[in-house]
Every structure is written in C-alpha cells, then in structure tokens.
Amino acid sequence: MDNESTDLRLADAFGNTIERCWARGGAPGAAYEIVERDDGFISALDASCYFSSPDQWDPTDHAAFARCRGRVLDIGCGAGRHAVHLMKAGHDVLGVEPSPGAARIARERGVTVIEQTLESLAEHTDNIGVFDTILLGGQNLGLLESKDKAPSLLRDLARLAAKDAVLLGVSIDPHHTTRPHHRAYGRNNELRGRLFGQERLRVRETTTATAWFDYLFLAPEELNHLLANTPWEMRECLRDGPHYVAELILT
Template identity: 80%
Template sequence: MDNESTAPGLDAFGAVIERCWSRGGMPGTAYEIVERDDGFISALDASCYFTSPDQWAPTDRETLARCRGRVLDIGCGAGRHAVPLLASGHNVLGVEPSPGAARVARERGVTVIEKTLEDLIEHADDIGVFDTILLGGENLGLLESRDKAPSLLSGLAKFAAKDAVLLGVSIDPHHTTRPHHQAYGQSNVLRGRLFGQERLRVRETVTATPWFDYLFLAPEELEHLLADTPWTMRECLSDGPHYVAELTLS
C-alpha cells in the first residue's frame, strides 16, 4: 500500500545494515521494517545479520556445515554466512543487490557482486563455477514465484561445477496458525499463486525499497518446481517449519 510520503527505489535495507554495523552489530541499534502488500508490517532486529554460527538456528548451522569448495553466496547481505566460510578456508563470492549491505560485507572481507539473482543469471561476468551454491537465511525466497522459480533454478546450473550442490533454506508457510497469514496465503491460492508467495518492501524512515516478491515454500512444493530444471532434491532436513534442502544436478 503506497504512501505518498514514502520515497521508493532507495536502499532502505542497506541503510539499516550500515547503521547496525556502525554501532557494532549490537542488538537494539537498528531494525529492518518489512511491509507486505496487504498492510502487514513486521520488525526484525538487524543485529541478526551479524550473529555468529553458535547463535543460529540448527538449519542454518547445518547449511554452513554442508558447504564445500568454492561457494557462491546469493543474497549474502552483510556477510553472515560468507564471513565464517572465509574463516574456515572457503573461497567465497557474494551476490547482493543492496549497495549498503554490499559495502558492509566488503568491509568484513567478502568479495561481492552487486546484482539481483536474475541479473546475475542474465548478465554475469565470467565468474566461473562453484562447488556450492548457497541460498541461506531463507533465501530460497529469492526464487520469487511459481512462474519464475524454474527458470532461475535452471539459470543457476550454469554456475555449478561437476558434483556441485545447491543448499537452500526456507520456512514452510503452511505451518502458520496466524489468521492474517492464513488469509493472505489463501488469497494467493485463489489467484493461482503458491500459498507462500509474498509481495514485500523494506522501509527505512520515509524511504523504501521497491516492492519485490519473496517465496516461502513447503519442501514438496520445492520438489515440484524442480521437475523442469537440472536439479533434484537429494535430502531435506527439517527443524519444525524451518528446513534446508540439498539439491544436486540430475
């Protein structure tokens, strides 16, 4: 729901990340305000983007443990995954569309390309291939929608080395018991969308990012989307509604 006082197209997410980083990544210093297109608003303490693995959910720790070789960290943000991967000896390339978040990640030692996932696939420089393609921190959501997910997954295959794995983390949206989330999901289904597709933007004072689609998937929905792609699901490990899926090339 647009507000005339809100300036669109600005790096609101990056501003939040940079403010939190400037204050030592401490809790309570900056909040990511996320608005959904039905008016639902949530606030996330931005310090979560600077936490160490011992503070992560089990699915995120498992994802980190499964990374091997050269890693393509898509939606790397401030480097939450990339920094410990670098510390453990991995060669990591981050992909992040937010200039502010990319600046912070670089200050933390991460090499970053400033691109969306779609831009990476369509206009990537010669970045070579990777042993692990990482969509951590619920970034399976970057697949956006039922319509776009198969082409994005297929596009990622060109960055995959022989025997590469794609590690994707998400939340099964069907686990929700909140009436407003259930109603939103049902309205998606009536419009031919997957239950967990959300139209979001990040707010920062009077600025906001452009609206974007983010896709929360049940594991069986992800498996269905893989049908026309080069990927198959090798394993899916769940912790309540959270899960990490490990995909391999067919």
C-alpha cells in the first residue's frame, strides 16, 4: 500500500475541523471529520460528537467517567468532551492533545492542555506530576498504536500514576466486525505480523491532511497479552457489545 504519495498539504486537518464545528456552535451537521485509511477506505464522522454531553455518550464512556477519581490525565482530550464534565464534577484535569486547533478549543472551554502525543508525553513526565486516573476515553486505547509500541507506552504511563491509580481505556473489539473490507484489512495486518485491528490513518480536510498515524483497535484478550511486560494488570473489563472499557491497576 502506497500511503506516502499525496497532493494534500500537511496541516492540522483534525484541529481545523474541530474549530469549524465549534465556530458553528458544535451543532450536528456543522462539520465532519473525514478519516482516510491507507487502503483507501474513507469514513465521515459528525464532529459534533467531540462536543457531546454525557447524555449522548456511549455506555462505555459513561462507565469510564463514573470510575474516574482524584486528579485525571485525559489523553487525547480533543476539544474537551470528557475533561469539561470531569472538571464540573470536581476533578483536577490535565488534557493531552497533539492537535493545536483542538487544544485551543479545549482551552477556550476552560481545560488546561499540553500539546503532546502519547509518545512524546514521556519526555515531560517530570513536569506534570502524578495522577489518580489516566483516561483513554472515546476509543483512545487506540493511541497505543501497535503491539510493538504499546508496552513501552504503558510503562511510560505508569511513571505518571499515583499509588493505587487506575488507567481507564475505552475501545472497540475489531474482531466483531462483519464488514468484508474491514475483515480483509485485518487479515492483511495479520499476514504482516500486526494485530488484526491496527489501522494506518490520517484526517483530511479540504486540501489538507494530518500526517499518517497508527491507531490500534484490539480485543480485551489482546490488551491483556500486551500488559504482560508492563506494571499494569486488568482488574475489570466492562463490555457493551463490541465496545468495552478496561480498568487497569498497577501491580
């Protein structure tokens, strides 16, 4: 698959979409997030979901929210979908978001945000303290990227965890899909030595696109396997069909 040749200009396409949606009140239909996979599959998501209120969240995000306690590190916070409501519930929240545009909107909504990826966050662990809850909501277990990167990223997150901290990760089990193009993509992943649910993606907006990035959808059993050489273990996994939230604790 050749995902390098493109006439799209590299830019913060995700942030631009978020800003456009916010400028129009965050209403449904105001803007759409266009995501391209490296096999050419393209999906569109109503960007209003990044401003949704708790009564619009999936049950797994509700379950993760209910289990947050103390100081919260919200990784991949976007426009502050979860952080804003965690703050209203009395939590001290720090958001982590690599998109400058999305981070700007989250700050406008009152969230303290550092502009980092999960991977680059390891370089800043001495400056931000420790957390009682590490949240990877809204399917953001995907930010673990791949089976090769996930263990080291999880070890980095353990350095930010207070005693008795929990890590709450939301995802979708990709093995539940019945769509032929998704199953073919997953089988091709496995032939290349990857997990079934690893996806190579970019966000597009008009004539711009983000850089390509890896995003990992994985089954709870696959996550459990990746925890083997990390300080984390799974205490509970709450499922809602293919959706789930995994609660991890330090060993």
